Amino acid sequence: MSATTAVRRIRSPLFYRLQRYGVELASLAFGLVLVVWSVTPIYNMWKIALDSHEGIFGDSIFPEAPNLESFRVVVTQDFWYLERFWHQFGNSFTVGLSVTGLTLLIGSLASFTVGRMRLRNGWMLTNAALMTYVIPASFLAIPIYRIMQIYGLGNHLSSVILALTTFATPYAIFIFSQYGKSIPMELDESARIDGANPLQIYFRIYLPLMAPALVAVGTYALLLAWNEYLYNFLLLSTPQSMTVAVALAQFLNSDESPWNYMMATAIIYALPPIILYYGSRRYMAAGLTMGGVKG
Amino acid sequence: MSGTQQALGFGSSVGISQSQRPPWRIRLQGSDTTWAIAFVIPYVAVFAAFVVYPVIYGLWMGRDPSLYGLLFSDPLYLTTAINTLMFVAIGVNVAMFLAFLLSGFFMSRSWWVRSLLVIYLIPWALPALVVFTSIHFMLVTQWGLLDSLIRVVTGQDGPLFLVNEWIARGANIVSFIWKWMPFWTLVFIAARMAIPQDIYDAADIDGASGYKRMIYVTFPLLGNVYLISTLLATVWALGDFNTVFFVTSGAPGRLTDVLATYGFNEAFNFGYPNLGVAAMMTALPIMIPLVILLMRRVRATGVQL
Numbered sequence: 001m002s003a004t005t006a007v008r009r010i011r012s013p014l015f016y017r018l019q020r021y022g023v024e025l026a027s028l029a030f031g032l033v034l035v036v037w038s039v040t041p042i043y044n045m046w047k048i049a050l051d052s053h054e055g056i057f058g059d060s061i062f063p064e065a066p067n068l069e070s071f072r073v074v075v076t077q078d079f080w081y082l083e084r085f086w087h088q089f090g091n092s093f094t095v096g097l098s099v100t101g102l103t104l105l106i107g108s109l110a111s112f113t114v115g116r117m118r119l120r121n122g123w124m125l126t127n128a129a130l131m132t133y134v135i136p137a138s139f140l141a142i143p144i145y146r147i148m149q150i151y152g153l154g155n156h157l158s159s160v161i162l163a164l165t166t167f168a169t170p171y172a173i174f175i176f177s178q179y180g181k182s183i184p185m186e187l188d189e190s191a192r193i194d195g196a197n198p199l200q201i202y203f204r205i206y207l208p209l210m211a212p213a214l215v216a217v218g219t220y221a222l223l224l225a226w227n228e229y230l231y232n233f234l235l236l237s238t239p240q241s242m243t244v245a246v247a248l249a250q251f252l253n254s255d256e257s258p259w260n261y262m263m264a265t266a267i268i269y270a271l272p273p274i275i276l277y278y279g280s281r282r283y284m285a286a287g288l289t290m291g292g293v294k295g
Numbered sequence: 296m297s298g299t300q301q302a303l304g305f306g307s308s309v310g311i312s313q314s315q316r317p318p319w320r321i322r323l324q325g326s327d328t329t330w331a332i333a334f335v336i337p338y339v340a341v342f343a344a345f346v347v348y349p350v351i352y353g354l355w356m357g358r359d360p361s362l363y364g365l366l367f368s369d370p371l372y373l374t375t376a377i378n379t380l381m382f383v384a385i386g387v388n389v390a391m392f393l394a395f396l397l398s399g400f401f402m403s404r405s406w407w408v409r410s411l412l413v414i415y416l417i418p419w420a421l422p423a424l425v426v427f428t429s430i431h432f433m434l435v436t437q438w439g440l441l442d443s444l445i446r447v448v449t450g451q452d453g454p455l456f457l458v459n460e461w462i463a464r465g466a467n468i469v470s471f472i473w474k475w476m477p478f479w480t481l482v483f484i485a486a487r488m489a490i491p492q493d494i495y496d497a498a499d500i501d502g503a504s505g506y507k508r509m510i511y512v513t514f515p516l517l518g519n520v521y522l523i524s525t526l527l528a529t530v531w532a533l534g535d536f537n538t539v540f541f542v543t544s545g546a547p548g549r550l551t552d553v554l555a556t557y558g559f560n561e562a563f564n565f566g567y568p569n570l571g572v573a574a575m576m577t578a579l580p581i582m583i584p585l586v587i588l589l590m591r592r593v594r595a596t597g598v599q600l
Contacts, residue, residue: 030400031411035490037473038415041429044440048432057438059446119331125338127590130344134586135353136534138555139575142346142562143353153351166345169338198330227422230536234563243425252428259432268427277420278413 044083049263056259071266079261081250084239090270091236092226092243095160099225101220102165107172107217112206114173116188117198126177129170137167138230145234159235160243164228168221179213180206219280226273244269299550353572371549372557372574379553379578380462381569382539384473391525394476395517399484399509426542430470434542457546464551470542471535479524487513503555512580519592526589533585535579554578 006033047063048056055064072078078175079087110129114122144163153159191201207214232245239247248269251262304359306501309345345467366372401412416427433440445453456462498512514521539545545552549560554574 002358013538024438026406027400031407032321034397034411035414038418038477040440041426041433041473042417042421045425045429047440048429058437059443061440061443061447085480089515102371106337106341109334113331113334117327117331119335125335125367128342129338130590132342133530134583135350135579136531136555138348138534139558139572140353142558142572142575143349143356143372146356146568147345147349147352162341162345166341169341173338202334215309218597223420227424228558229422229424245422248424248428263429263432266428270421273420273422274417277416281413 031142037054043266045263048259049267051260052211052261053258070258070260071268074264074268079258080266081247081257082261084242085247085265087240088242088244088247089269091157091241092245095157095164095232095243096222096225096272098157098161099168101162102161103168103172103221104214104218106165106168108176108207108210108214109202110169111173111176111180112202115177116185116201116206126173129173132170141230141234143229145203148235153235155236155238155241157236157241160228160231161225163231164225168224172217172221176210176215179210183209198241216281219276222276223273236243237277296443337558353576355481356569357576359569359573360571362587363577364568366577371552374550375422375450375554375557375574376553376577379533382468382471382535382553383529386468387473387525387528387532389468390472391521391528393472394479395483395521397476397480398487399513401480401484402487416477416481418474423474423537424541426474427470427538430466430473430542431544434466441522457485457543459519460547460550463543463546467539467542467553470539474538475528479528482520482524483517490516493558522524523589523592526592530582530585530589 039114047061050063050066050068052065052067074082076087076159106235110125113119114125119125139218144224148154151159153162187205187209188201191205229245229249232243233249236242236246244265247288248262248265251257251259251265328384337519341406394501397415401408401415436442436455436457439456439458442453445451454462456466494512495508498508503511534555535553536559538557539551539553540559543551545556545560549557552560558571559572561574562568
């Protein structure tokens with residue numbers, strides 16, 4: 001062990017105070033840069049949504065005569081792209097909640113079997129699950145599009161639900177098995193001694209103890225399903241079955257669409273993830289540190 | 296050896312996790328096997344129907360060697376491949392490095408830094424369709440926000456963002472960084488929080504402060520997380536469709552396409568799905584080694600994301 005400590009030059013108290021203020025000021029300036037960087041596209045969304053049709057094409061950086069007309073049009077379904085807006089909003093929710101429920105159910109059952117019931121060669125299941133991520137979702141879109149038609153699920157919400165569940169479940173299994181390691185096996189064993197069958201162990205012991213992991217994964221699955229575009233676009237093309245994401249992208253098909261209506265729709269569409277995200281932030285952070293992110 | 300180096304166990308890896316296989320102490324009883332199979336069937340069914348079958352179908356779609364001849368003779372394909380490589384290499388590395396630096400900034404305990412973190416995470420929390428379309432509108436010249444800002448500052452029109460291919464490529468990369476940097480910053484913050492304070496105290500005694508602390512203490516300890524995050528981000532970026540599709544749609548022409556949008560165009564706009572699949576398959580020689588490397592590192596070091 002080295003017997004010397006480094007020697008630091010001591011300067012005057014004024015120097016240190018100025019240094020602290022300087023650092024504080026630099027941090028504040030940097031923070032301002034970061035806010036501008038993060039928020040500018042969001043500001044742009046609001047600017048266009050609050051503008052009238054002529055105002056969008058002007059060159060002001062502020063909305064010229066801000067009004068809530070676009071929002072009114074969206075909410076009352078007053079435009080032909082938006083005729084079924086609330087139905088499509090409901091479709092998005094159906095897809096999101098179904099994906100969440102299915103992912104949690106299938107993922108927890110699978111990780112319960114592999115981790116707690118010690119299924120022989122269960123590790124093959126986990127590895128195979130992670131293989132899903134070898135080929136990116138956007139690459140698999142073309143075959144899956146064809147296959148959904150073969151299965152007869154075209155323009156049906158369940159096609160999107162099943163496709164997205166497939167992409168969310170491996171991550172769910174991974175998180176559940178990591179988290180499950182912190183639940184002692186003795187609980188399962190004592191339940192077995194008391195005569196419980198695996199189904200009862202699953203419902204009475206495993207699920208309640210896994211609650212934080214369930215919330216974290218559920219939030220992740222819901223955000224994944226809500227924010228997803230490509231599969232929604234490919235698999236759902238009728239106005240009855242479309243989700244809001246697809247309806248939004250319709251505006252982009254023509255050059256002359258009313259962008260203010262589109263941005264107003266986009267803002268309404270963006271609200272649930274923001275609410276969900278900020279409401280469950282603690283659990284999302286917990287999901288990242290489940291077991292601790294150790295190097 | 297200084298005290299810090301010894302505390303770090305310098306030269307040997309830090310934080311090797313426990314073995315991954317649990318001891319098979321209890322055998323599955325006979326009746327339990329039925330339960331186990333019943334529990335596992337939902338996932339196996341989903342996996343077989345929506346992963347195995349599509350992958351096999353996709354491989355079958357891309358089986359014709361003449362497709363690849365057609366692909367490599369297309370000059371646009373070469374441009375697309377280079378775009379993808381640039382997009383991934385620059386986007387991922389810049390995002391990761393900045394996320395690493397910013398995670399240090401966000402470790403501060405001031406109240407305003409913590410509320411700043413909340414705002415900083417908005418790009419990642421919002422749907423890609425929404426934010427990238429907004430960025431697209433910022434780039435449209437004459438009435439886009441960027442052009443208006445440039446006019447306010449310099450009094451002249453800005454460049455034609457979506458007509459100049461290099462600016463468009465830059466826009467794609469910057470948008471990618473804008474959206475993903477917050478997520479990786481969060482990962483690094485979580486990793487930094489797992490570093491015990493004692494190590495920093497020991498470093499302090501040895502006289503390391505400021506950037507020396509970062510080079511000799513923080514960076515080695517976060518090394519594994521950094522590597523695994525980079526690998527994962529690369530895998531995700533190779534298949535990234537949303538960014539390029541909404542920000543530039545390959546503008547001008549199809550000069551800024553990446554593999555995912557190129558394949559999508561071929562399959563759905565030109566009615567040649569096999570070519571689209573073939574284009575995406577050409578990424579596999581890079582993708583598969585990356586994933587194998589990633590899974591090896593995760594298993595070896597026990598890093599959990």
